[in-house]
Amino acid sequence: MPDGQSTRTAMFRVKNLWIIHLLGWVLFMSLPLTIVSREPSAGFPVRILQSGWFSSFFLVYATLFYGNLLVLVPKLYLKQHYVAYAAVFVGLLVAIYFSKPFERLIFRNFRQEQGRELRPEPPREGFREGRPPRPPHGGDARPMPRPNGERAVDFVSLTLFIVVWAVAMAIRISREWRQSERRAILSEAEKAHAELSFFKAQINPHFLFNTLNNIYALAVSSSAHTAPSILKLSQMMRYITEEATENYVPLEDELACLENYVELQKLRLNAKTSLDYEVKGQPEGIRIAPLILMTFVENAFKYGVSNHRESVIRIAVEVAGGDIRFLCQNRIIERNREEERTGVGILNTQKRLDLLYSGFYDFDIHNDGEIFTVKLKLPGR
Template sequence: MFQLKNVFIIAHWVGWLLVFSLTALFLSENRSLTGVLLDPNLWTFFLIYIFIFYVNLIWLIPSFFFKRKFMQYFVFVLITFVLIVFVKPFDRLVIERNRYEMRPRHRFEPHLPPPVDFKGNPPGFKPERHEQEREARNFDVVSVFLFGLVWALGIALKMNERWRDSEKRVLQAETDRANAELSFLKAQINPHFLFNTLNNIYTLAVTNSKKTAASIMKLSQIMRYVTDEVSEDFVPLANEIECISNYIDLQKLRLSAKTEVIFEVNTLDTSQKIPPLLLMTYVENAFKHGISNHDKALIEISIKSGKDSLHFICRNKLFSTFRKVERTGIGLSNTRQRLQHLYQDRFNLIINDDSGVYQVELTINN
């Protein structure tokens, strides 16, 4: 922001120096540099347009134009226009330049004819009074054109500045909304996950299972992962795998022999980072909707990671109650939103439910 402001300041300085240099060059015919720089007509011309430009840019546009006070704004435009027409800053430059052009540049020999000015008049020629009055009544088209140009440039710059500020506000609002949505998604995921896990522990405790203590330890590890790391945008893949492994062990405690679980991990770099509970959501969904008390069930989970990629597959049998329950769930849609927020176009998520099998295939490219 600071650098951009400096660029605009430098651009203003360069622009006005260019205008001043071109104006001084216009007056430099047959004159010394000191004479040009001390010419009051040059400074009058230059300061008039600087004053018009910055009064319009800093005060009139923000105070009247942007606040839709168009009548007041038009009054200021009209007053400034009348002043330009009356003062004729460019005509003053032309008259001053012509006055110096009419001066002889060399000492001529007596036998040579005297030099003439650009109108063919001899040195010392003065126009009649009616000609001076006619020149005074001339309309200074160039000054009016420069007035319109400077005024329009001020409006264009202020509109561009306003557009950039609006874009920044939109981007900031989108960022804030994305962060708020991501926090909300995590808040939705965590209670849902913990609720299901605690139900499993409750079942073990009711049946006085000897595996209750070990299950509580695994749950404590899961809760440590959830409470300590879920607030981060990314965590090591190894932590997510450990959480999934503990979760599967807890689920196996309540599964019958009709349900088979295959969990395969093939990772070259477990320090690779992913969003917390990203894969866990699909694993939890498979256990929630992919098992039956009466039919055989198979849940397959595969995690493969390379140096710059992650490939995850979760597959389970599709039972008749899945579609009804899945429509009311929020975990899967939330996970897709998290992926879009964090990876944008660097992920590919394919979900199929063909042939009675529900399969999630996720590929992430880092």
């Protein structure tokens, strides 16, 4: 991704994050206003928001929220210091219980503001200057307790504390989980790329070694096919070194390399081995993982050719509906242990398929003891 685009994406994420935080705090500030006054007078919420005691209340909970989000969760909880984290939580909960921020910073001041807005009552009958009226029926002159006086437990402050604490904790843990998931995905991608490079490094020398052996046999017998064979090998090496280093290559180039390989192998076939090779469909615009098909073809020539028994090697590639269908079939010829060295072979090829076509390919190998058949279906890239 270009640097400019990365910067714009990061700025967009930061902007969205600030918007979310702003909306969250607007919702938080609306809760005390809803609790203290269900029918406020005109302009009363504005006076509360502009008051210093409301700002103090907001600062208390903002400190709790961002302290938990930025310090306590990453420094204690995520580092598995659960006892210390729980101790801090209990300590702050006790502090909120005794300090009662909602009761002392908002509710009392709210009552005082409402008291100022009430009109003074006219003097009652019998009221004398400097002396309170006598209570009726000789009642007690002591003031009655206010029904809206200080409550024993400030449930609003405790509830808001738990909500703010839980939201901060959830946000931080969710962020860490997403980052861990992103790191795991990047790690898997790097691992897959490293394994793929290793498989290619194994496949290429193995393939070239067998081909050079065939050309060496032609040169020893002074065959007229030696020079054309070297040219075909040169084209194959150019393909392997320049194009097959990518994860996906044009199917046309892969088929050209496969055809060169088949032509080279035909030079060593005898009358007892027949070859059926065909390509159907239009490969233009289709891409495939390099050297995926080569392993199966190579094994077919290695284990399906005999100087004493009749054998048939069948290779078919069909492009239809954007899919690549591959068939490779050969007769199984008995080999001794020295000749049964398959190198990386089919196992590593299947690992490459898992890395590059995970969940999107069909692969079937059938061995009935007489005929070895490989069927492969790949989606075109």
